[in-house]
Amino acid sequence: MQPLVKMTDIRVEFSGRLILDSICLELEKGQITTLIGPNGAGKSTLIKVLLGLQTKYTGQIEKQKRLRIGYVPQKLHLNETFPLNVERFLQLAGKFSHQERVDSLRLVGAEYLLKSNMHKLSGGENQRVLLARALLQRPDLLVLDEPAQGVDVQGQIDLYNLIESIRKRFGCAILMVSHDLHLVMAKTDQVICIHHHVCCSGAPEAITKHPSYIALFGEHKGESLAFYRHHHHGHHDLAGNPVEGEAETCENQKHGHCHHD
Template identity: 50%
Template sequence: MTEALVTVDHAALTLGGQAVLEDVSLTLAPGRITTLIGPNGAGKSTLARLVLGLARPDRGRVVRRPGLTLGYMPQHLRVDESLPLTVDRFLWLAAPGRTGARRDALQRTGVAHLRRRAVRQLSGGEMQRVLLARALLRRPDLLVLDEPAQGVDVAGQDALYGLLGQVRDETGCGILLISHDLHLVMARTDEVVCLHHHVCCSGTPEAVSRDPAYQRLFGTHGMANLALYTHQHDHDHDLSGDVHGGHTHDGHHHGGHHHD
């Protein structure tokens, strides 16, 4: 088996007198998409900080592969709207270098046409793709994405998760994806880890969705959302979610592309 990128081994962390993480273990491997789910306040972002080396556990340890390169896409990134900052300049500030590399990163995330656009003029979905391009500029071995679909409509979320799968397939990088909605990432992940200060359950999306620990956290009323409708992709979504071309929907779950 390929050497793990990051191993979190029985990690615990207390902040402000509150136990945020308790006895958490996690292994992130090359070429695998691991999704970390849990309710708000469950410690997901804190665990991401441990993985990234931005925090240290009080107990346990975090082991990173020597020479590991990390790419990070934060949940929130505030850019001063008064700054006349173009997308290209924004990327240059994160990774100074040749223009071609920035153009290639934007091309990969489907927003090359926005290179000279002012950052303050971007929509939510456009900004998320620019942030992903920014993370990819580092040519990371491991991509860590904290709620990457926030502020993006459903069609845009589907397109973004599909893009992450393509990045994984093309580069072989590992991906740690943080989300509070399992049903949004069902078709796009290899492993799910359900966190509520400790690891409640883990495994394939289907196994986790049936686990009593998951159902206690999220309730069974939302389980119908896991059988998301499937449609044939004989059309394309643009970045705003508009559909181009014909479309055929059916109401049955049979392993295709999922939307809620």
């Protein structure tokens, strides 16, 4: 199966500072991929390159024709003095009918928020509305930049359950950006850890034991992740080949080569 998106040797430099160095990744239909890394690692820049918001880069991006992408940004900046309810906010997304807007809210369990003030939503409610907005166009790829930021722990668990249900319902690919794996572990198929280059990638259980991950985030005790652990068969590497839960190290990424064996 052809990937929905294939990024090869993506390199971004700002004022002589290397932000992304030879990044390679593939996003496949029906898979959840989580992009992790410390602050300043280049995660949001990579997302902007994928979305076409960052045009100054080198490398190649191949997308399937007529690919529909839904995007949930890390933060939403609204003018506090401008009155805006949820329905009006969704109207700004494009020419969708009232019923389509209601249906989209229903999909994320937020139909009751239709007439609510956008400025008074909780963190979890805000994320559900943003998800509803992204789902209006029935995306093939859903991109979520730190979707759980500003959401309490129970809200995060509910949000990740919702994201998984969206993947199952629509069969779309999902790319999430996160700081670590504590809550996303049970809901992701593939993890890519970057710190300007790809440090390691693979199944989440293997990533937490990988030296590059430990060097960036520290070693986690097994119990801290066990609650969210699940058994998911059929993990694949970035080339689409089956793997047995082993994390791969992209050493050649540092030297301008993509290695996915």
